Amino acid sequence: MTNSETELVQRCLSGDTAAQAEFVSLFERRVFALCLRMLNHRQDAEDVAQETLLRAIRYLPGWDSSRRLAPWVLKIAANRCRTSLSRRNSIPVPCEETPDIEVAPVHVTDVADEVQRGLSGLRENYRECFILFYQQELSVAEVSEVMQIPEGTVKTWLFRARKEMAHYLRERGLAPDES
Amino acid sequence: MNGCQEFRNALDELVLSRESAPLDVVRHGEQCSAAECRAAWEEFRLLNLAIATWQAREALMVVPSFQIETTAPAVAASSANRPLPETKRSEAGLTRWLALSVAGVALFSLLSLVGSNLRNDPQVATINAPTATEIVDPPVFVAVEETAEGNAAIRDLGTTYVSWIDGSTDRITDTVAFVLVEPSHDEGSTTHTGWLESLQQGWQPLESSLQETFQELLEPGSVDMGNAS
Numbered sequence A: 001m002t003n004s005e006t007e008l009v010q011r012c013l014s015g016d017t018a019a020q021a022e023f024v025s026l027f028e029r030r031v032f033a034l035c036l037r038m039l040n041h042r043q044d045a046e047d048v049a050q051e052t053l054l055r056a057i058r059y060l061p062g063w064d065s066s067r068r069l070a071p072w073v074l075k076i077a078a079n080r081c082r083t084s085l086s087r088r089n090s091i092p093v094p095c096e097e098t099p100d101i102e103v104a105p106v107h108v109t110d111v112a113d114e115v116q117r118g119l120s121g122l123r124e125n126y127r128e129c130f131i132l133f134y135q136q137e138l139s140v141a142e143v144s145e146v147m148q149i150p151e152g153t154v155k156t157w158l159f160r161a162r163k164e165m166a167h168y169l170r171e172r173g174l175a176p177d178e179s
Numbered sequence B: 001m002n003g004c005q006e007f008r009n010a011l012d013e014l015v016l017s018r019e020s021a022p023l024d025v026v027r028h029g030e031q032c033s034a035a036e037c038r039a040a041w042e043e044f045r046l047l048n049l050a051i052a053t054w055q056a057r058e059a060l061m062v063v064p065s066f067q068i069e070t071t072a073p074a075v076a077a078s079s080a081n082r083p084l085p086e087t088k089r090s091e092a093g094l095t096r097w098l099a100l101s102v103a104g105v106a107l108f109s110l111l112s113l114v115g116s117n118l119r120n121d122p123q124v125a126t127i128n129a130p131t132a133t134e135i136v137d138p139p140v141f142v143a144v145e146e147t148a149e150g151n152a153a154i155r156d157l158g159t160t161y162v163s164w165i166d167g168s169t170d171r172i173t174d175t176v177a178f179v180l181v182e183p184s185h186d187e188g189s190t191t192h193t194g195w196l197e198s199l200q201q202g203w204q205p206l207e208s209s210l211q212e213t214f215q216e217l218l219e220p221g222s223v224d225m226g227n228a229s
Helices: A003-013 A017-039 A042-058 A069-089 A110-120 A124-135 A140-147 A151-171 B004-017 B023-031 B035-059 B073-080 B086-120 B132-136 B148-180 B183-218 B222-228
Strands: none
Touching: A003 A017, A003 A069, A017 A042, A017 A069, A017 A124, A042 A069, A069 A124, A069 A140, A110 A124, A110 A151, A110 B035, A124 A140, A124 A151, A124 B035, A140 A151, A151 B004, A151 B035, B004 B023, B004 B035, B023 B035
């Protein structure tokens, strides 16, 4: 928790629309990135991110001001993604393997693509753990809070995700020297 | 770095802390001949580089602009009890007064129209003969047959209502007189009596109006006939 976060939340709660817009711009990137990687589908990610931001503002009165705001918002996002995934799993439609994200050509690398593909092949909870740790750069304690699992489980899942990722990358012919 | 197990534990710690490998760990990883250490070191380096590349691309992700139009329930609920801003309050008051004025004008117009009809129309009892359509297709509501007996029954009913209202007004004025004219307030009774007289006088137009209305009800069609003539 920071003073600026508390102040922003208080302004949002007072109905300040500018503060709410600020809240959205503060978290939209992280929320959308998490949704995109968890869902692997841009349109779904946009929908879920929108819903997440809306819910976050709606539920701000329930935020514990002694904790950081970002994990709390990402927890809502992760929950919405899980709900969306469970809905999607009940429908036998193949999801897109390659997300249509726009990147600057200079940064497009095979390695990044391979990591993304490897990520798509991970079990759902491993993937979520990996994304929260490496993409959102949350600490183990924060991942534990977001995923509502013990820290020991976070570590276990993270190392298993790394193992599977390394195995996949090696199968794809990647080695440290090549990357 | 004393042993292979310590080396592998150190790698795990580095993963969780996101720190760079210190020199002794790097040295062990590059020089140790144990297969497990070599594999662990290779995996560590591979993932560090791959994830770093992936993270760099993630940072360039194009994010759509989210426009959240919120009326958060918690906020909305709290603001519902909050007094309106001055401008909104004046707008709300203006709207309320405007609505009341319109309603008042409409009511006044209606009463005036009914009153003028009752005053201007000749009180002639006219009975319209039922048309063929009325005979073939009787209306849904209960139509009283316009016979001599029916009219007499309606007239009796109207008279009963008028007398009931008349009696009610008398009872009200009597009750008010009884309450106000008490022995302890004799000195003010003169004033109250004058007021009561004016109250009774005030009832007169209402009574006559009601009587006219019932008369009109007893003799339907008189308005139409009056206009036609």
